[in-house]
Every structure is written in C-alpha cells, then in structure tokens.
Amino acid sequence: MSTSLTDPTLGKTLDGRYRLDHLLALGGMSRIYRAMDKRLHRAVVVKVLNDNYASEHTVRERFESEAVIAANITHPNVVSIRDHNVSDNLVYLVMEYVRGRNLEQVIQERGRFTPRQALSVLEQICHGLSSAHSEGIIHRDMKPANVLLSDIGEVKVTDFGLARAASAHTQSATLVATLSHVSPELVSGSPADSRSDIYALGITIYQMLTGQAPYTESNAAALMKHHLDSPMPMPSDLVPGLAQDLDELVRWCTEKDPEKRPQDASLLLEEIIQIRSTLTDGQLDLGAEQLGGIEDLTPQTSTHMPTTLQQRLDAMQREREDERERLWLKRNSDQAETEYEVEDGELDPDQTTVIAAADATEVLDLRDAQATLAQPRATDVVSDSEINATTVYSRGSELEKAEEAEADQSSELSVRGQKRAQKQAAKKWRKEAQVPTHRLSKPRTGSQKFVITLMWIIIIALVTGAGWFFGRGPGTIIRIPSLSGMLQSQAVAQLDDQGIPVRIGTAYDDEIAIGRVVDSQPGIGENIMKFQGVDLIVSQGPELFEVPDLTGKSLEQATTVLNEIGFQDLKTDQAYSESSDKGEVISSSPAAGKELPRKNIITLTVSKGHAPVEVPSLTGLSKDAAQEKLESLGLKLNTADSIHSAVVEKGLIAAQDPATGTIEYGSTVSVNVSEGPEYVEIPSVIGQSVDEATAILEAAGFTVKNHNVFGGFSQTVRMQSPLNQQAVRGSEISIYAF
Numbered sequence: 001m002s003t004s005l006t007d008p009t010l011g012k013t014l015d016g017r018y019r020l021d022h023l024l025a026l027g028g029m030s031r032i033y034r035a036m037d038k039r040l041h042r043a044v045v046v047k048v049l050n051d052n053y054a055s056e057h058t059v060r061e062r063f064e065s066e067a068v069i070a071a072n073i074t075h076p077n078v079v080s081i082r083d084h085n086v087s088d089n090l091v092y093l094v095m096e097y098v099r100g101r102n103l104e105q106v107i108q109e110r111g112r113f114t115p116r117q118a119l120s121v122l123e124q125i126c127h128g129l130s131s132a133h134s135e136g137i138i139h140r141d142m143k144p145a146n147v148l149l150s151d152i153g154e155v156k157v158t159d160f161g162l163a164r165a166a167s168a169h170t171q172s173a174t175l176v177a178t179l180s181h182v183s184p185e186l187v188s189g190s191p192a193d194s195r196s197d198i199y200a201l202g203i204t205i206y207q208m209l210t211g212q213a214p215y216t217e218s219n220a221a222a223l224m225k226h227h228l229d230s231p232m233p234m235p236s237d238l239v240p241g242l243a244q245d246l247d248e249l250v251r252w253c254t255e256k257d258p259e260k261r262p263q264d265a266s267l268l269l270e271e272i273i274q275i276r277s278t279l280t281d282g283q284l285d286l287g288a289e290q291l292g293g294i295e296d297l298t299p300q301t302s303t304h305m306p307t308t309l310q311q312r313l314d315a316m317q318r319e320r321e322d323e324r325e326r327l328w329l330k331r332n333s334d335q336a337e338t339e340y341e342v343e344d345g346e347l348d349p350d351q352t353t354v355i356a357a358a359d360a361t362e363v364l365d366l367r368d369a370q371a372t373l374a375q376p377r378a379t380d381v382v383s384d385s386e387i388n389a390t391t392v393y394s395r396g397s398e399l400e401k402a403e404e405a406e407a408d409q410s411s412e413l414s415v416r417g418q419k420r421a422q423k424q425a426a427k428k429w430r431k432e433a434q435v436p437t438h439r440l441s442k443p444r445t446g447s448q449k450f451v452i453t454l455m456w457i458i459i460i461a462l463v464t465g466a467g468w469f470f471g472r473g474p475g476t477i478i479r480i481p482s483l484s485g486m487l488q489s490q491a492v493a494q495l496d497d498q499g500i501p502v503r504i505g506t507a508y509d510d511e512i513a514i515g516r517v518v519d520s521q522p523g524i525g526e527n528i529m530k531f532q533g534v535d536l537i538v539s540q541g542p543e544l545f546e547v548p549d550l551t552g553k554s555l556e557q558a559t560t561v562l563n564e565i566g567f568q569d570l571k572t573d574q575a576y577s578e579s580s581d582k583g584e585v586i587s588s589s590p591a592a593g594k595e596l597p598r599k600n601i602i603t604l605t606v607s608k609g610h611a612p613v614e615v616p617s618l619t620g621l622s623k624d625a626a627q628e629k630l631e632s633l634g635l636k637l638n639t640a641d642s643i644h645s646a647v648v649e650k651g652l653i654a655a656q657d658p659a660t661g662t663i664e665y666g667s668t669v670s671v672n673v674s675e676g677p678e679y680v681e682i683p684s685v686i687g688q689s690v691d692e693a694t695a696i697l698e699a700a701g702f703t704v705k706n707h708n709v710f711g712g713f714s715q716t717v718r719m720q721s722p723l724n725q726q727a728v729r730g731s732e733i734s735i736y737a738f
Helices: 057-071 103-110 115-134 194-210 220-229 244-253 265-278 309-332 334-339 366-373 384-409 415-432 446-471 488-497 555-565 623-632 690-699
Strands: 018-026 030-037 042-049 081-087 090-096 100-102 147-150 155-157 477-479 502-507 517-521 527-529 534-539 544-546 570-575 585-589 595-597 602-607 636-639 653-657 668-673 679-681 703-708 717-721 726-728 732-737
Touching: 018 042, 042 057, 057 081, 057 090, 100 103, 103 147, 103 194, 115 147, 115 155, 115 194, 115 265, 194 244, 194 265, 244 265, 488 502, 488 517, 488 534, 555 570, 555 585, 555 602, 623 636, 623 668, 690 703, 690 717, 690 732
Parallel strands: 502 534, 570 602, 636 668, 703 732
Antiparallel strands: 018 030, 030 042, 042 090, 081 090, 100 147, 147 155, 477 527, 517 534, 544 595, 585 602, 653 668, 679 726, 717 732
16 A cells, blocks of 8 residues: 555645655654655655654653754754644654665665774764763664765764753653663663763664674563673674774773763764774775775665755746646636546646736746846837736637537537546647737847847856856865874875865874874864865974073073973982082983973983092091091091000091091091100009009009919019009009019
8 A cells, every 4th residue: 555545644734834745754653754845945854743642741742842952953963953833733843854864774785884984974973962962962862773874975863852951861660762772771770861872872883884783682671681781792703804993992882881981972083083093094994895985875865856946946836837727727617626627647737827917926937037038119018917818818719619519519428528528628728828819029030039049048157157166166065074183195185085175284283193184274064165175284293392401500490491491291300419519400311402392201310419428547647648638538637636645656647536437528527646655654552452553553544464472362562563664554564462
C-alpha cells in the first residue's frame, strides 16, 4: 500500500504555509515529512507529533520543549529550528531541510570508513555537540541515525528530542534512549550529563572504523549488561593495522566510569585534532584504495524539490497559473463541477491563462520582462479591460457554439461519451483562448528585435556569470575547516582542492612543531568567499633567546636580567669559589651564549665563598716561616706570649691555636714562640719522709724517682741527686731512703 493512501496528513498544508509533500520517517512519537514552505518557497522538514501523544499534556510539553532547547543552539553543524506551532490539533516542529543521508545509512552502504574520513566527520560532530554542551544542553540520543551528511559535504547533528538542560536533569526509573548507544550511567538509572553523549559518540567512532556496532545482540537485557560490565572491543581487532591512538580514543570515550571519559565534546575535539596531526598519511588513509577519500563521503542524492532560486520561482509561477486555471473554470464553466472532474494530468502547465484584470497582481516573470522591453507607442495603447473583454467575449461565443453543437448530438451519445466530449471541448477551448483575436500593436522592426535579443543575451550572460561566480566560482561560500596542527603542505593542499587562495605567514610557538599550522585567519568555522583566501600562520618552532653572561652579578641582579629576557623558570645551586665572593653568580646552566626557548629551565650557580682551609702544623718553624706558610693558604698569623719548652729550641714556635682541623678562609692562627727550657732551683729534701720529699720536688716542677736502700725500712730520705744546683723544669730527681 502506498504512503499516500495510508497517511491522510500527506498533502495537507499547515497554517496555509507548510505543504507536506513526502513522508521521510516514522518515529516512536512523531512522523517526519519533507515539506515546502510556500511563503519563502524553500524545502523544510516538518516533525508532526503522533495523534496518540498530541492529546497528552506532558508529552506535548516535552515536544514543545524540544523546540525551545534546539532553537537555542546556533551552529553550522546543528540542524536549525525554523518554527513551531499547533494547527488543526496537529502539533508540529519545522526544521532545516538537509539534502543527503544520515550516517547510519552511509555506514550500512559503504561499511567502514578510513581513519581520515572518520576523524573528519567526527570533528564536525564534536563542533556541533560542543556548542550544545557549552549551553548546558545534552543530547541523550547520540547515534549515527541522528547525524546527517549533506550532499555539499556538511555534517549536522539533529534530533535533540530527548535533550534536557543539564541543570534540570532528574533521575528517573524510565530509560529513554537507544539501547545500542546508551551509557552505563543511564542504564543504572543515574542522571545523564555531557559524558553520556561522549559514551554514545565513542560507540559511533567504533562503527565508523569497523562498519558494525560493538555489541550486536538484539536482546535489550543483554545489551544493557554489555554496557554495564563488558569490556569495550577495540576497532583494531576487526581492522588490523589501525593506529593505536584510535583504539585509545575509543577506549577513552567508552570508559564505564564517567569520570574517566572526556568531560565534554570540546575536550574530545582537541584530542581528535591532536590525533589527526600526529598520525602519518599511511595511518590516516588505511584502506583508502577501496574506501576513497573524504570527498567520497558526500552523498549523491536526487530530489524533486526545487533547489536553485530560478527553479523555485518557476515552481511558484506554475502554482499560480494552476490557481488561475481553477478560478477561471469555477467562474466560466458551471457544468465543470457537476458533470465532470478535471484531472491534474490533463492541464498543460506551460499554457498562459487569460484572467480578469483585477486578478493580475503578480511578480513579473521572464515573459513579463520580455514584454516590458518593447514599450508600445501611444497610438497603440489598449487598456487591460479592453483586452480581457474582447478576448473573453470572443472565446465565450466560441464556447457557446461548441456547446450548441454538442447539444445536437447529446441524444446519440451515452452519458460517459457526453462527459468525454465535454472534456475535450473544454480542453480545446482553453488552448484556443490563448490565441489573441486581433493584434494590439504593430510588429517589431528588425532593429528592435536585434536590440531585444542583444539585451536578453546580456541579461542571460550576467545571470549565468553571477550563478557561476557565486555557485562554483570565486564567490562560492566556503566554511573554514580546522587546520591547526596540520603540516603546511597538507593544509595548503586541502585549501587548494577547494580553490581557496592561501597566504603563508609565520609565528613562533612553544607547543606546535616547526612547519605545522598554528592558526588561520579567518578562523575555524567562519564562512568566506573563495576569492578572499585564507592566511595560514605556520609555526617556526619556539622563539630562541641567548643566555647572557651573568658571572660576578648578585643573584638578585641575575634574576632581573633573565626575567626581562623572558626566562621565568629559574633554579639556584651553591658552590665554593676561590675567584668569586660569597653571593655572586659563578656560572649558569645552560652556559652563557646558548640559545633557548623561554620555557627552558636555567640553573644559576651562586658562590658560597672560598672553601674552608686545613690548618697546617707550625711547631718548630720560625715566626717568618710560619707566617709565609699561613699566607699561602689565605690565613693570618697572630703571635701570642712566649712559653718555655724543653723540646723546642728558643725562638721557634712551640705551640699554636687551633692546632688541627679546618677554619674559614682568611681566619687567624695564634702561635707561641719558645724561650727554651726553664731552669728551676732544686730544693733539698734530705731528712724528709719519702712522701713529703716527693710532694716538695713535684711542686717545684720535677719528677721523682725513689730508691730504697736496704729495704728502706725507715722511709727517710738520706740522699738526693742532683742537689744544690738548678735543673730544667721537669727533670728527674732521684732520692734515696734507708
């Protein structure tokens, strides 16, 4: 059974403006039609809410909220909302008409995409989706069927019918989504956010790279369990040779934990651009021999809808002429409505119908323009009322004659034959009515015809030239693609393929490698005419700055100098130096004269002063020799009081302070010069007890050696040696007790 027979809404005009011409799709809640906007005469898509839902208040509010949500998203990669209304109990939404196919149809027809094709489509999807995420709007039903590929190469996201403002989402026990692309949090009943769209987009990436869904079960429970528990298969399992970056992209987008996914489409877009810039041509064009290039994704569609402005105007004129025909038949053929039905196929769409002057307010078409070029002379002017009166009268008489002739034969014809004859007579009359009964003006001369022909040639040439200029020539509107990170040669080749002139400029960039595109003017997503061209800013790599010589400067001075140049990341180290004072810069790393980017780290080595000095031994040296030795080490000599020494000769150094260890450079060492041995008078201890004698001698500075004679039973000193003379302090004195 045909669609026209099963859908009574088809062919209906809503609000006198939107004529429903073709049923495009049947959804769970609505029917989608291709329609004609009769006011602006352009193709649109009309989504009509099903009757069983239109009567429900909550569903109707939800459908109306779709218009409010989607109308607030204005982006070239999102299908725009044109209108929303209620007509004859029909709730409908009017959207932009995109000629082409959806991504699901393209995947079914061609199978998998090359990585370059997939990333190109995905980049445009992310542009559109990120515009929604930036407004706090989530899609909730991202899948290939809701991505449209137009026949001019545009990619558009559509059907925000399940979308909700992220700030107003609520948890529900009812799951409203496509199970093949639903995120784990939606399956478990948690609220959805932008990361739910990212999960569905990850499955879409898998489908584009492999040509099939990761989970193919038709059972709803099995699908939901897969989304909750099953590890995501990798595209390279089905397509050997795919780059690891693409596997990681799918894995990242389809993490079970939302916290581990990209937080929104803008972050995913940055990753896609980075991946496309880092993959080699061989990795990007894997399978291109069979699958083609990006241009092969553009659907080749055919449509009966008017496309060019001239086609739309012609269609409008034909509709007006048909309307005039119906009005004329209604006024001048009362029998037409009762005796026979005029079939659309019998009307000649190219004929010119004569109507009353009061109905002749029209937009001037090409035939009117041709008549205007040749103005009649004053003596030849005839009013419209005279033309119409003469024509209608003449043709009316002929119609009467035809009706009389038919009446004479009516008795011989059957009822069916009479209707057929009446149809033929009416058709013949309509054709003859177009032939004027007399000429209103003199024939044009040869020169007039030549001028008119020449003017028409000029007009046609101008129209054709303008059509070429703005349609396929330099005036064609082009949307600037994303070029950031691409090699200069790749970006230039892509723009050259579209006929866009390229001007190359350079700039320093610390992040983007030499020879890759930093930016473009105009920027990504902007529309320009081809002839305007694009300025590409290509990276020269990071700007290099020479490290200055900072030796001898204080740390504060060196830091100021480096900051003025642009070096901000500084570190310091310390070291002893014999040539630099404490706090002065000894050296830098990298060394002075080296050229570096601003972001490099520079380490400054600052002097801690001279290293500590090991104290030398000065005992036994003369004062001059000791001073010379200390000065060679950077130390100073201080002469303290002289002392007696039985070991060191008089005049030589007998003691020093400090004696050992290390001291700071420039410190002072104190020394004591020997006066030679000290002579002390030996006291007599004869007659004293041994203990008393020992104490007396030790107090005088001597050491005592006791000799017991005959056992020393009396312990009285009877003799000592030496006696009654001087001896060096510390000398040994012998005593004898018996």
